[in-house]
Amino acid sequence: MKNKCSIAIVGAGSVGMAAGYYLSKEGIDVLLIDSHDPPHDIGSHHGETRLIRHAAGEGEEYADLALKAQDRWHQLEKESKKKLFVPTGTLMVGERDASFIRKSVKSAKTFGLELEELTAAQIKERWPGFELPSHFKGYLEHSSGALLNEDCILAYKELALKNNAKLLAHTKVTEMKFNEDYLTLNTIKGTIYADQVILTTGAWTGKILSELNLPIQVVRKTLGWYATEKPLYKYPLLPSFYFSFENRKYYGFPDITGNGVKIGRNDSERDIEPDFFKQDFGKYTKDEQDFKEFVERFLPGLTSRISYGQTCMVTKTPDKHFILDWHPKNRNVLIAGGFSGHGFKYASILGEMISQMMIAGKSRHHIPDIFSISRNSLKNY
Numbered sequence: 001m002k003n004k005c006s007i008a009i010v011g012a013g014s015v016g017m018a019a020g021y022y023l024s025k026e027g028i029d030v031l032l033i034d035s036h037d038p039p040h041d042i043g044s045h046h047g048e049t050r051l052i053r054h055a056a057g058e059g060e061e062y063a064d065l066a067l068k069a070q071d072r073w074h075q076l077e078k079e080s081k082k083k084l085f086v087p088t089g090t091l092m093v094g095e096r097d098a099s100f101i102r103k104s105v106k107s108a109k110t111f112g113l114e115l116e117e118l119t120a121a122q123i124k125e126r127w128p129g130f131e132l133p134s135h136f137k138g139y140l141e142h143s144s145g146a147l148l149n150e151d152c153i154l155a156y157k158e159l160a161l162k163n164n165a166k167l168l169a170h171t172k173v174t175e176m177k178f179n180e181d182y183l184t185l186n187t188i189k190g191t192i193y194a195d196q197v198i199l200t201t202g203a204w205t206g207k208i209l210s211e212l213n214l215p216i217q218v219v220r221k222t223l224g225w226y227a228t229e230k231p232l233y234k235y236p237l238l239p240s241f242y243f244s245f246e247n248r249k250y251y252g253f254p255d256i257t258g259n260g261v262k263i264g265r266n267d268s269e270r271d272i273e274p275d276f277f278k279q280d281f282g283k284y285t286k287d288e289q290d291f292k293e294f295v296e297r298f299l300p301g302l303t304s305r306i307s308y309g310q311t312c313m314v315t316k317t318p319d320k321h322f323i324l325d326w327h328p329k330n331r332n333v334l335i336a337g338g339f340s341g342h343g344f345k346y347a348s349i350l351g352e353m354i355s356q357m358m359i360a361g362k363s364r365h366h367i368p369d370i371f372s373i374s375r376n377s378l379k380n381y
């Protein structure tokens with residue numbers, strides 16, 4: 001094992017792999033280390049598709065990043081010659097006063113993003129696959145859609161390796177130690193010495209930084225696929241969608257890959273210990289029941305029998321904002337994590353920002369204060 005490098009990236013998943021690509025493009029001697037061989041299904045980046053919306057319901061700070069991220073995904077498509085983004089559009093649907101929708105509309109206004117407002121009747125007329133109560137309304141964002149997330153990671157991986165980045169797969173980092181002018185990473189395969197380290201460890205961020213006692217919660221989420229032969233449930237005849245109603249949040253994608261319509265529930269979750277995570281969809285009756293109820297109510301032309309399901313981990317901070325900041329005790333260590341279930345779409349721009357921070361000490365893009373590791377919500381819990 002080559003055991004010295006300028007920059008080691010611990011965690012070569014969504015954000016780590018993007019950072020590896022950007023650093024390798026600058027000719028930096030970068031070593032990516034991962035417990036598995038990304039893309040894989042034992043973290044937070046599997047399941048075929050991720051929504052990219054620009055009018056962010058998570059807060060206005062994200063809209064600018066989403067637009068830049070979208071641009072970087074297009075650049076990645078060009079460079080890798082792979083199809084990574086599917087322009088399905090994203091339809092937000094729900095009760096008029098749903099807070100997620102209100103925030104998204106506000107963010108669209110602030111950033112001049114185009115959202116088409118639609119009544120329930122107009123939605124049903126345009127996409128007969130949906131059934132909606134008359135008090136629902138919707139907003140269609142034409143320019144957003146679905147990222148083929150595993151292919152995105154693969155594209156960054158292939159380009160990073162082509163640029164001479166090194167990847168140590170199946171190599172868990174068990175400990176990080178600070179020395180005067182270098183950092184030591186103990187792994188299950190030996191010791192690595194690095195000048196600087198990036199921690200992009202997803203669901204394991206709280207564990208690898210246990211001395212900081214960060215209030216990070218890891219939860220299990222479910223995904224389900226519904227096979228269909230009906231064109232009205234396939235791309236391009238159905239948009240990607242996000243439903244917010246009765247304090248519940250579901251999202252989904254048209255059948256893009258031939259595996260069926262994919263549904264996910266955003267607000268139902270169970271705490272999980274990442275080292276014991278495994279694919280166990282169906283372990284709880286609710287896993288399938290949640291989706292069945294949603295499909296029967298809002299997508300009634302679809303079979304309510306699930307083809308298959310998956311589970312995935314989300315790493316939450318108390319305020320659901322990201323952490324992108326230097327380690328409080330060592331400025332040679334950068335932490336990027338706590339993506340709280342909405343991080344994939346930003347992985348491209350986060351990779352670029354991380355690369356700039358490592359090379360120049362700061363990013364050319366604005367980093368919102370809400371990403372600070374010393375913010376109150378990470379202290380006062």
Ligand SMILES: Cc1cc2nc3c(=O)[nH]c(=O)nc-3n(C[C@H](O)[C@H](O)[C@H](O)COP(=O)(O)OP(=O)(O)OC[C@H]3O[C@@H](n4cnc5c(N)ncnc54)[C@H](O)[C@@H]3O)c2cc1C
Binds near residue numbers: 010036047264339
């Ligand atoms: C079901 C589900 C649906 C989602 N939907 C969306 C969506 O529609 N839109 C969106 O933007 N986001 C979505 N997200 C969130 C998004 O997928 C995550 O925010 C993002 O993938 C997190 O990236 P990451 O790099 O932090 O983690 P990961 O991609 O999981 O990467 C972390 C990597 O670190 C490695 N690792 C951890 N510890 C160690 C160690 N000690 N040593 C070596 N390697 C280590 C892991 O093996 C892993 O490969 C969803 C998430 C889930 C689970």
